[in-house]
Amino acid sequence: MxxxxxxxxxxxxxxxxxxxxxxxxxxxxxxxxxxxxxxxxxxxxxxxxxxxxxxxxxxxxxxxxxxxxxxxxxxxxxxxxxxxxxxxxxxxxxxxxxxxxxxxxxxxxxxxxxxxxxxxxxxxxxxxxxxxxxxxxxxxxxxxxxxxxxxxxxxxxxxxxxxxxxxxxxxKKPRLPQANVYHENGYQTDKQTFIGQLEAYNETISDYYEQRTKGKRKETWTQQMADMAGKKSRMYMKDFVEKQGLKKQ
Missing domain, CATH: 3.40.109.10 (NADH Oxidase)
Known part of the structure; x- marks a missing residue:
């Protein structure tokens, strides 16, 4: 290396x-x-x-x-x-x-x-x-x-x-499993395989947060992402970008 x-x-x-x-x-x-x-x-x-x-x-x-x-x-x-x-x-x-x-x-x-x-x-x-x-x-x-x-x-x-x-x-925060990110010759679409990879990652992230915060935080990655994605944020962006003369067509 x-x-x-x-x-x-x-x-x-x-x-x-x-x-x-x-x-x-x-x-x-x-x-x-x-x-x-x-x-x-x-x-x-x-x-x-x-x-x-x-x-x-x-x-x-x-x-x-x-x-x-x-x-x-x-x-x-x-x-x-x-x-x-x-x-x-x-x-x-x-x-x-x-x-x-x-x-x-x-x-x-x-x-x-x-x-x-x-x-x-x-x-x-x-x-x-x-x-x-x-x-x-x-x-x-x-x-x-x-x-x-x-x-x-x-x-x-x-x-x-x-x-x-x-x-x-x-x-250093653990990243997603490489198998969940890297696909060969086409997108891997087997749902159960996908879920299994994310469940394993959830355990890794939960352990990471628990150790880093001495037990004060234990949420999983999918919980964190669902909370984040569920919040409307910066909803003005489309209007701002178009006002700047971009992404209009």
């Missing part, structure tokens, strides 16, 4: 950081690694906003939870699906690109490009022995996030990525 694989398999979210900022060189290297990620048709349909202003970080932390580690970290990156750049391309080349830019396909491309770039950034940070945590909570109120970050038309902030020097490293 090489160092890259070891680092990937050692991943865990970090939510407590030392009071130490990343250097300009570290930030630049992380962004450079993000830009090295694969991108559909060379579109590079994402942007990354680094947030250093203390007031902006505090406001974003409040909107995201509140989550104190969004404010207190080495650096906060916000990854955005970005097709604003394509409006500029259309103007420069005197082309009407409205229909393709507003298509669901191009919105998916932008989201996928941003996710690939972010994972490269995360791996780069972890290779420096830094800790990271993704912040989906910025989607709690994207209108306010957009105002804080001066987001233009055809750009949607997708998630944050906090990076810093770990003060405390949490335990």
């Amino acid at each position: 090489n160092n890259i694989i070891e680092k990937i398999l050692d991943h865990r979210s970090v939510r407590s950081f030392e009071d130490k900022l990343l250097s300009a060189k570290q930030i630049s290297t992380i962004v450079e690694c993000a830009q090295a990620a694969s991108t559909s048709s060379y579109i590079q349909a994402y942007s990354i906003i680094g947030v250093t202003d203390p007031e902006k970080k505090a406001n974003l932390a409040e909107l995201a939870g509140p989550q104190s580690y969004v404010e207190n970290n080495g650096h906060l990156f916000v990854f955005c699906a970005d097709l604003h750049r394509m409006d500029i391309v259309a103007e420069m080349e005197n082309e009407d690109l409205t229909a393709p830019i507003e298509s669901t396909e191009k919105f998916m491309v932008a989201c996928i490009d941003a996710a690939l770039a972010a994972q490269n950034a995360a791996l780069a940070a972890e290779s420096m022995d830094l800790g990271i945590c993704y912040i989906g909570g910025i989607r709690n109120d994207l209108q306010q996030v957009s105002e804080i970050l001066d987001i233009p038309h055809r750009v949607v902030p997708l998630f944050g990525l906090v990076v810093g020097y770990p003060k405390k490293r949490s335990d």
Whole structure:
């Protein structure tokens, strides 16, 4: 096993950081690694906003939870699906690109490009022995996030990525059984096999929580997912994305 694989398999979210900022060189290297990620048709349909202003970080932390580690970290990156750049391309080349830019396909491309770039950034940070945590909570109120970050038309902030020097490293959470995730030559659709795999995983997760919390928490993964999926959250998203001029066709 090489160092890259070891680092990937050692991943865990970090939510407590030392009071130490990343250097300009570290930030630049992380962004450079993000830009090295694969991108559909060379579109590079994402942007990354680094947030250093203390007031902006505090406001974003409040909107995201509140989550104190969004404010207190080495650096906060916000990854955005970005097709604003394509409006500029259309103007420069005197082309009407409205229909393709507003298509669901191009919105998916932008989201996928941003996710690939972010994972490269995360791996780069972890290779420096830094800790990271993704912040989906910025989607709690994207209108306010957009105002804080001066987001233009055809750009949607997708998630944050906090990076810093770990003060405390949490335990590594067990993932789903590989047989439940990896299918060969077609999707495995035998229901009983599927349920059996999830029941075994439930036992693993229940034991994990019980040990981590000294018996205060014992729920299973399927219970946790049912509770999460049963709560309506961020139901404004479709309207916001369309208001930004994306996913309209």
